Amino acid sequence: xxxxxxxxxxxxxxxxxxxxxxxxxxxxxxxxxxxxxxxxxxxxxxxxxxxxxxxxxxxxxxxxxxxxxxxxxxxxxxxxxxxxxxxxxxxxxxxxxxxxxxxxxxxxxxxxxxxxxxxxxxxxxxxxxxxxxxxxxxxxxxxxxxxxxxxxxxxxxxxxxxxxxxxxxxxxxxxxxxxxxxxxxxxxxxxxxxxxxxxxxxxxxxxxxxxxxxxxxxxxxxxxxxxxxxxxxxxxxxxxxxxxxxxxxxxxxxxxxxxxxxxxxxxxxxxxxxxxxxxxxxxxxxxxxxxxxxxxxxxxxxxxxxxxxxxxxxxxxxxxxxxxxxxxxxxxxxxxxx
Amino acid sequence: xxxxxxxxxxxxxxxxxxxxxxxxxxxxxxxxxxxxxxxxxxxxxxxxxxxxxxxxxxxxxxxxxxxxxxxxxxxxxxxxxxxxxxxxxxxxxxxxxxxxxxxxxxxxxxxxxxxxxxxxxxxxxxxxxxxxxxxxxxxxxxxxxxxxxxxxxxxxxxxxxxxxxxxxxxxxxxxxxxxxxxxxxxxxxxxxxxxxxxxxxxxxxxxxxxxxxxxxxxxxxxxxxxxxxxxxxxxxxxxxxxxxxxxxxxxxxxxxxxxxxxxxxxxxxxxxxxxxxxxxxxxxxxxxxxxxxxxxxxxxxxxxxxxxxxxxxxxxxxxxxxxxxxxxxxxxxxxxxxxxxxxxxxxxxxxxxxxxxxxxxxxxxxxxxxxxxxxxxxxxxxxxxxxxxxxxxxxxxxxxxxxxxxxxxxxxxxxxxxxxxxxxxxxxxxxxxxxxxxxxxxxxxxxxx
Numbered sequence: 001x002x003x004x005x006x007x008x009x010x011x012x013x014x015x016x017x018x019x020x021x022x023x024x025x026x027x028x029x030x031x032x033x034x035x036x037x038x039x040x041x042x043x044x045x046x047x048x049x050x051x052x053x054x055x056x057x058x059x060x061x062x063x064x065x066x067x068x069x070x071x072x073x074x075x076x077x078x079x080x081x082x083x084x085x086x087x088x089x090x091x092x093x094x095x096x097x098x099x100x101x102x103x104x105x106x107x108x109x110x111x112x113x114x115x116x117x118x119x120x121x122x123x124x125x126x127x128x129x130x131x132x133x134x135x136x137x138x139x140x141x142x143x144x145x146x147x148x149x150x151x152x153x154x155x156x157x158x159x160x161x162x163x164x165x166x167x168x169x170x171x172x173x174x175x176x177x178x179x180x181x182x183x184x185x186x187x188x189x190x191x192x193x194x195x196x197x198x199x200x201x202x203x204x205x206x207x208x209x210x211x212x213x214x215x216x217x218x219x220x221x222x223x224x225x226x227x228x229x230x231x232x233x234x235x236x237x238x239x240x241x242x243x244x245x246x247x248x249x250x251x252x253x254x255x256x257x258x259x260x261x262x263x264x265x266x267x268x269x270x271x272x273x274x275x276x277x278x279x280x281x282x283x284x285x286x287x288x289x290x291x292x293x294x295x296x297x298x299x300x301x302x303x304x305x306x307x308x309x310x311x312x313x314x315x316x317x318x319x320x321x322x323x324x325x326x327x328x329x330x331x332x333x334x335x336x337x338x
Numbered sequence: 339x340x341x342x343x344x345x346x347x348x349x350x351x352x353x354x355x356x357x358x359x360x361x362x363x364x365x366x367x368x369x370x371x372x373x374x375x376x377x378x379x380x381x382x383x384x385x386x387x388x389x390x391x392x393x394x395x396x397x398x399x400x401x402x403x404x405x406x407x408x409x410x411x412x413x414x415x416x417x418x419x420x421x422x423x424x425x426x427x428x429x430x431x432x433x434x435x436x437x438x439x440x441x442x443x444x445x446x447x448x449x450x451x452x453x454x455x456x457x458x459x460x461x462x463x464x465x466x467x468x469x470x471x472x473x474x475x476x477x478x479x480x481x482x483x484x485x486x487x488x489x490x491x492x493x494x495x496x497x498x499x500x501x502x503x504x505x506x507x508x509x510x511x512x513x514x515x516x517x518x519x520x521x522x523x524x525x526x527x528x529x530x531x532x533x534x535x536x537x538x539x540x541x542x543x544x545x546x547x548x549x550x551x552x553x554x555x556x557x558x559x560x561x562x563x564x565x566x567x568x569x570x571x572x573x574x575x576x577x578x579x580x581x582x583x584x585x586x587x588x589x590x591x592x593x594x595x596x597x598x599x600x601x602x603x604x605x606x607x608x609x610x611x612x613x614x615x616x617x618x619x620x621x622x623x624x625x626x627x628x629x630x631x632x633x634x635x636x637x638x639x640x641x642x643x644x645x646x647x648x649x650x651x652x653x654x655x656x657x658x659x660x661x662x663x664x665x666x667x668x669x670x671x672x673x674x675x676x677x678x679x680x681x682x683x684x685x686x687x688x689x690x691x692x693x694x695x696x697x698x699x700x701x702x703x704x705x706x707x708x709x710x711x712x713x714x715x716x717x718x719x720x721x722x723x724x725x726x727x728x729x730x731x732x733x734x735x736x737x738x739x740x741x742x743x744x745x746x747x748x749x750x751x752x753x754x755x756x757x758x759x760x761x762x763x764x765x766x767x768x769x770x771x772x773x774x775x776x777x778x779x780x781x782x783x784x785x786x787x
Contacts, residue, residue: 152717315678315716322786326769
């Protein structure tokens with residue numbers, strides 16, 4: 001279970017090097033080895049505003065540089081290996097799967113543009129590396145712009161966890177001089193809600209922080225729910241921080257619309273059945289907890305996630321507009337035929 | 339909707355079409371139509387759609403356009419002017435959008451697809467500096483969605499990795515204003531040539547608009563063709579009022595006594611009950627409502643529902659729940675259908691929809707393709723229009739002093755209440771109405787208003 005408790009946000013600890021060969025998250029090839037997991041974690045810790053799919057794309061891009069592939073097939077297999085190694089070494093790999101898939105599709109689409117000039121293609125890939133993060137930021141701004149319209153004067157918005165898209169959206173609405181309040185949960189065990197509250201207060205938005213247990217109590221005072229997403233699945237359902245499912249259920253009971261603010265690069269072609277049929281390992285229900293722990297399992301956990309099915313979602317605010325889950329599903333399926 | 343108006347001759351659709359026939363003027367007619375719309379003397383989805391399409395047809399025929407850019411700019415400026423006159427009458431915008439779609443199609447057929455795209459982007463770019471919130475934000479969305487229509491719905495997903503072909507393209511991709519559009523392909527586009535150098539697409543466009551007008555006029559008949567698939571022997575159907583689309587559908591189902599069925603008509607007080615009573619008698623009262631004129635003419639020559647062996651039951655609005663258990667299905671006529679499947683229907687229709695939902699009765703929404711709006715909204719309640727109170731008159735001044743009498747003219751029926759849609763292009767499930775709507779206008783995504 002030690003593997004699982006290791007969060008993908010924390011930089012790799014020194015203890016991981018003592019592990020037996022082969023080390024997780026390292027790509028071995030004839031041309032040397034590359035620790036893609038370390039690179040990925042470094043990128044995330046260096047720039048907290050970077051999202052996981054983008055870090056995955058940049059890591060794969062760095063891997064391409066490091067392995068000095070001579071042919072397109074070599075490059076493709078390196079990327080496959082890298083994506084596989086990265087996914088295996090991170091307990092919740094859904095978000096970065098979206099990034100890896102995008103990158104792979106991109107290579108396939110463009111590598112054959114000019115088969116003779118493989119070197120130029122690689123150079124171009126390198127040159128474009130820095131653009132990814134920037135485009136991601138642009139996408140987030142666009143989401144904020146589209147979503148800010150949803151905030152009218154006098155509404156109270158209910159939030160959960162910490163999402164850069166949601167924060168950007170609320171800030172944008174505040175900049176546009178909308179007068180609104182925000183209720184945000186503490187979001188235990190990660191307490192990311194406190195971070196949201198702090199950042200919103202810094203922007204001058206009135207915020208009430210409520211206990212997670214107060215979801216049902218407090219939601220009645222809110223007009224709408226806006227949450228972020230770690231990943232968006234092929235059926236239009238989403239993956240988000242633990243508690244989102246509960247929030248969406250309460251919102252359904254009160255008939256409050258649930259909007260999900262997310263960029264389209266988090267769309268991933270996976271169809272999960274429910275919480276327990278997803279490629280995510282998390283040890284939330286533990287019948288055999290460590291001795292002398294009375295409370296819920298690890299309180300320092302940052303990355304427990306929840307699956308919110310599509311029928312609880314009113315709309316997804318993306319840079320491609322306000323979409324219904326059905327439309328999102330259409331788009332993700334259409335990606336296959338690109 | 340109301341019959342409280344004094345008998346004065348108001349310019350209706352018939353008058354407007356006669357005007358276009360006889361005294362059309364490329365400039366004054368626009369002003370006249372704007373005023374007509376503002377006075378609400380041409381109103382309701384179908385008449386405004388017909389009026390707008392006919393006007394566009396004549397305007398495009400009357401003007402000389404030097405380039406596709408010119409033509410697109412002109413149509414877009416018309417959209418702004420006309421829809422500003424009646425922002426909630428969305429069929430105006432729908433028609434302009436259909437015409438834009440036609441222009442795009444013909445431009446592509448003639449090999450000028452890039453010119454159309456460039457024109458849309460140019461006009462969008464010109465609009466952007468003015469993007470500061472207009473005084474009346476809803477219903478006046480930008481035309482962004484048209485900008486890149488050929489790249490199916492997926493392009494946006496690839497933005498993040500879109501290849502930059504040249505360093506110069508990289509720099510354009512960097513500018514945030516372009517983030518939504520794939521720049522590289524368009525970067526090296528030649529400047530639009532004058533139309534004289536191009537093949538004139540105008541005759542083709544005009545021909546297509548004629549077809550659009552014909553489609554509009556035959557919309558109800560086409561919808562009625564689906565009747566045998568929707569209504570079966572010995573069924574009991576509930577409708578809210580007898581709007582002409584639903585009426586036609588029922589008449590078609592009862593054609594030659596193929597089917598015996600019963601219709602439960604909710605009379606729809608206070609706004610539409612006079613129309614309902616008239617329709618049940620197959621005599622449409624000639625009110626100030628201009629779409630009733632043609633309906634009345636049609637009614638005069640056809641057999642009524644009763645003559646075709648249909649039993650008709652008229653109930654008041656308060657009896658909906660009482661009767662809903664006995665019916666097999668519910669038909670509602672849509673004023674407008676939004677991209678997510680929400681329906682704007684005559685006020686009171688929501689009661690029927692709720693009752694049907696509570697007893698698991700299927701709700702069939704009847705909508706001509708001109709009322710499918712490529713529009714989504716966070717705040718759909720702004721689309722609900724209020725009318726004058728009809729239950730109290732001016733003579734009841736004291737009552738009016740003591741209370742308000744709001745009269746919303748439409749209900750917003752959310753998609754959860756709807757089972758399926760019947761349009762003149764076919765029967766559409768509620769999950770695919772979005773795709774059907776966007777395809778109709780060649781738009782990759784709906785406008786957010």
